[in-house]
Amino acid sequence: MSRPDILLYTANTMNGWKPLIFLHEAGIDYELAPVDFGKKEQKAPEYLKLNPNGRIPSIVDRGAEDFAVFESGAILWYLAEKYDRFLSHDPKERSETMQWLMFQMGGIGPMMGQAMFFQRIAKPNGDEVPYAINRYVTESRRLLEVLDTRLAGRDWLVGEALSIADIATYPWARSHFWATVSVEGLPHLQAWFDRLDAMPRVQEALQLPEPRPSAFGEGDVARAAKENAARFR
Ligand SMILES: N[C@@H](CCC(=O)N[C@@H](CS)C(=O)NCC(=O)O)C(=O)O
Incomplete structure (x- = not known):
């Protein structure tokens, strides 16, 4: 059996899931090469x-x-071009x-x-830096509101189908719990979450290279928080 083209170095984080x-x-x-932060x-x-x-x-x-690509956005763009998936051929849609x-x-x-x-x-x-926490939580909420406005009346961020824009944004926005950013009053964003939550292969990916910690608020949050703090210390 031939080796797959793509060798992926990643970990179970928001950028790593993309x-x-x-x-x-x-x-x-593809071949998975888990990277151990510890x-x-x-x-x-x-x-x-x-x-x-x-x-x-x-x-x-x-x-x-053996061409190497870093930066998750550039990786998604490279894969989209290589496999002709999740990126429109229409110039305006590509720009969007x-x-x-x-x-x-x-x-x-x-x-x-x-x-x-x-x-x-x-x-x-x-x-603990309360000013920084307040600044980043407030700004994150503002950005999620921008997404909610964009998603009003549409299923996907761009065009009529899933694109690399959705793929890049979902693991971050969906982890709003972990950032303690409320999504109350953002119905279009929540409907988009529901759409992606219901996609089995997307969810399968979120369990790699190891099961997802409590990023979406599930499981033993206190334990996940402790392990995460130690992992990135
Ligand atoms: N802009 C980069 C950010 C990558 C990034 O921050 N990755 C984190 C995980 S989400 C990481 O590798 N953290 C380990 C470290 O900082 O040493 C990208 O999108 O690829």
């Missing part, structure tokens, strides 16, 4: 050759002379997909990421 969602939903064979594998010199930022995810395309992908990469991800960092990592590790 390529997993793409590959599972598209039904593409062992700082993402900072190892060999790994930094693939991802100079020392973070996950990264891919290596063995079908293209890029716009919402950038909105996730430059807004939703960093703001919700910092809301999570200050509450789930800094605070339990002894450094």
